[in-house]
Amino acid sequence: MRDRRKRTLYGVLGMLAMITVLALVFAGVHLAARALYGLIGWQPPLLLGEVLNSLLGILLFFGLMTTIMVLFRSKRLREQMQIIAPILEALQAIARGNFDVQIEHDYRGHEVELFSELVTGVNSMAQQLKQMEAMRQEFISNVSHEIQSPLTSIRGFAQALQNEQLNTSERAHYLAIIETESMRLSKLSDNLLSLAALDAATIQLDCKAFRLDKQIRGLILACEPQWSAKELEMTLTADEVLFNGDENLLSQVWGNLLHNAIKFTPDGGTICVTLQPCTQGVEFRIVDSGIGIAPEDQERLFERFFKADRARNRALGGSGLGLAIAKQVIELHYGTINAESTLGTGTTFTVWLPTTAAA
Numbered sequence: 001m002r003d004r005r006k007r008t009l010y011g012v013l014g015m016l017a018m019i020t021v022l023a024l025v026f027a028g029v030h031l032a033a034r035a036l037y038g039l040i041g042w043q044p045p046l047l048l049g050e051v052l053n054s055l056l057g058i059l060l061f062f063g064l065m066t067t068i069m070v071l072f073r074s075k076r077l078r079e080q081m082q083i084i085a086p087i088l089e090a091l092q093a094i095a096r097g098n099f100d101v102q103i104e105h106d107y108r109g110h111e112v113e114l115f116s117e118l119v120t121g122v123n124s125m126a127q128q129l130k131q132m133e134a135m136r137q138e139f140i141s142n143v144s145h146e147i148q149s150p151l152t153s154i155r156g157f158a159q160a161l162q163n164e165q166l167n168t169s170e171r172a173h174y175l176a177i178i179e180t181e182s183m184r185l186s187k188l189s190d191n192l193l194s195l196a197a198l199d200a201a202t203i204q205l206d207c208k209a210f211r212l213d214k215q216i217r218g219l220i221l222a223c224e225p226q227w228s229a230k231e232l233e234m235t236l237t238a239d240e241v242l243f244n245g246d247e248n249l250l251s252q253v254w255g256n257l258l259h260n261a262i263k264f265t266p267d268g269g270t271i272c273v274t275l276q277p278c279t280q281g282v283e284f285r286i287v288d289s290g291i292g293i294a295p296e297d298q299e300r301l302f303e304r305f306f307k308a309d310r311a312r313n314r315a316l317g318g319s320g321l322g323l324a325i326a327k328q329v330i331e332l333h334y335g336t337i338n339a340e341s342t343l344g345t346g347t348t349f350t351v352w353l354p355t356t357a358a359a
């Protein structure tokens, strides 16, 4: 409203200025012509004099106006170019892959809002691209690291196997290491493929109703050789739960939580699994009496490639992707996953899934 009144005021003032200039030009032409006629000693007839004065006045007025407009336009154009140039430079830098750009601006004038918005947009785009690039670099370096260590092992033991003096048990030991490291590589590749599929914006869950309690019981039985070998006491308390979700993806979640509990619980420890309906959903809980996780590591557990204790993990195997995959799968089902842990005492993972899960 205020803007409109301002514009009307500027319009009226502009008109008054033009009329004043027109009057001044005509008066100036009249006086100049009179002086000229006096100088050359010739006085044109009245009508011819008036016509000549008017023509000269009009020509002078339009000439003056055109000059003013050209000067004003080129000044505005120069000002606009001064504003646009850094924006263009920034966009060119971004196109070349340099995301370290930040446009400083201090605009005045009536285009302020438009240009400020443009600059803020470009700055925030550069910031986001920079973050994504940093994440991409970190991801590549993590993947390379995870691939490099088993490959180094495999190459080393393959070379050692060429020694003909090795006895049968040494040979068997080296071959077993090569097999374990190859399996680690294969698991890493599976996990990376799962993550890529889960990251795809177009992922479609293959949802159908199935017995969640049966699935968990089946997984516990399938890994019995591992928990029996460590003499772990495994208990399951599960109510009958019919759940609508992606059976395969959820199986990966429970499998990962179970394997972690077995892996990080010393021999003779306990693992308790419960599954029960709760407020508007179902709750899965796995409690182990294992090594636990330090408070500062608990916040990073669900990050890709995070391992709480790298040295120990190297011996136990694992790429630090399992919990990241679990979190992604649970979130695709609109659920939540949390960990509580005390170092040296044990860890509890709790998953909540809404019964009106992803369609």
Ligand code: ADP
Binding pocket: 256, 260, 261, 264, 288, 290, 291, 292, 293, 301, 306, 307, 308, 309, 313, 317, 318, 319, 320, 321, 322, 323, 324, 347
């Ligand atoms: P990994 O393949 O290394 O097990 P995860 O993403 O499944 O990867 O787990 C990430 C890290 O979280 C593990 O390396 C481990 O340090 C920690 N962790 C996960 N579960 C447990 C657990 N039950 N007890 C102790 N630490 C755990």
